[in-house]
Amino acid sequence: MSKKQPKFALITGCGQGGIGEALAKEYVRHDVVPIATVLPTESTEHLAEVGIVSFPLDVTIEESVVALKENVIRLTGGHLDFLVNNAGVCYTMTAIDTDVEEVKKMFDVNVFGPMRMVHHFHQLLIDSGGTIMNIGSIGGIIPYVYGSSYNASKAALHHWSSTLRVEMAPFSVKVLTIISGEVGTNFLKTDRHRTLPKESYFSPLAEEFEEHVRRVPCTKSAAKKSPEQKC
Numbered sequence: 640m641s642k643k644q645p646k647f648a649l650i651t652g653c654g655q656g657g658i659g660e661a662l663a664k665e666y667v668r669h670d671v672v673p674i675a676t677v678l679p680t681e682s683t684e685h686l687a688e689v690g691i692v693s694f695p696l697d698v699t700i701e702e703s704v705v706a707l708k709e710n711v712i713r714l715t716g717g718h719l720d721f722l723v724n725n726a727g728v729c730y731t732m733t734a735i736d737t738d739v740e741e742v743k744k745m746f747d748v749n750v751f752g753p754m755r756m757v758h759h760f761h762q763l764l765i766d767s768g769g770t771i772m773n774i775g776s777i778g779g780i781i782p783y784v785y786g787s788s789y790n791a792s793k794a795a796l797h798h799w800s801s802t803l804r805v806e807m808a809p810f811s812v813k814v815l816t817i818i819s820g821e822v823g824t825n826f827l828k829t830d831r832h833r834t835l836p837k838e839s840y841f842s843p844l845a846e847e848f849e850e851h852v853r854r855v856p857c858t859k860s861a862a863k864k865s866p867e868q869k870c
Contacts, residue, residue: 646671647715651698651756652726653677655685658774658819659725663691671721674711679703698726698752699744708759719763724753725774731830731852734787736839742788749792750799757803761812768811773800775816785851 653659653675663673676696686693697703730745779793804814830852
């Protein structure tokens with residue numbers, strides 16, 4: 640009797656305390672072998688201690704994606720069932736005070752990152768009749784204040800993903816866009832020290848802006864930990 644082929648899921652952005660880590664652990668519970676990726680500078684202890692295989696990846700660097708593909712092929716024999724494009728970053732700023740260079744960096748992760756991943760991994764997914772999952776955001780559908788650039792990056796991802804869905808259908812590859820709301824993660828950590836420019840027209844709201852970037856995502860679990868938090 641032949642051994643059953645295990646299912647493999649490749650998940651980007653599995654740093655500690657994020658959606659990627661939670662998804663990797665959930666795949667384990669459903670008998671799918673997760674392959675997690677973290678930035679080369681990030682710790683992998685939170686994954687190793689629960690037996691999850693991980694590789695370094697920077698989705699903004701072509702060579703890093705190519706190296707990951709080689710590692711995945713060696714690990715799985717060229718089999719891949721799920722690709723989860725989860726890696727993402729946030730940039731919080733008023734639209735008129737936006738630093739375009741910062742926005743370019745964000746788009747390189749949030750939009751061009753998934754494009755690079757699909758470009759290099761599509762053959763494995765076609766061979767298995769697999770599934771691509773792109774982690775979007777409610778901000779790409781219902782824009783929120785101070786998030787114009789982030790909202791735009793997720794709207795771009797949504798539209799690209801919708802087109803990809805149509806184009807991959809003939810190859811029996813499913814494409815899903817996950818529209819997430821606020822999730823109790825450390826996603827906002829890189830924005831917590833951001834402040835408005837002193838000359839900004841919004842400077843009278845500087846204190847409110849800083850409270851916004853330091854906020855804890857408003858979820859049921861967060862409310863249980865901090866009952867005083869208003870959701």
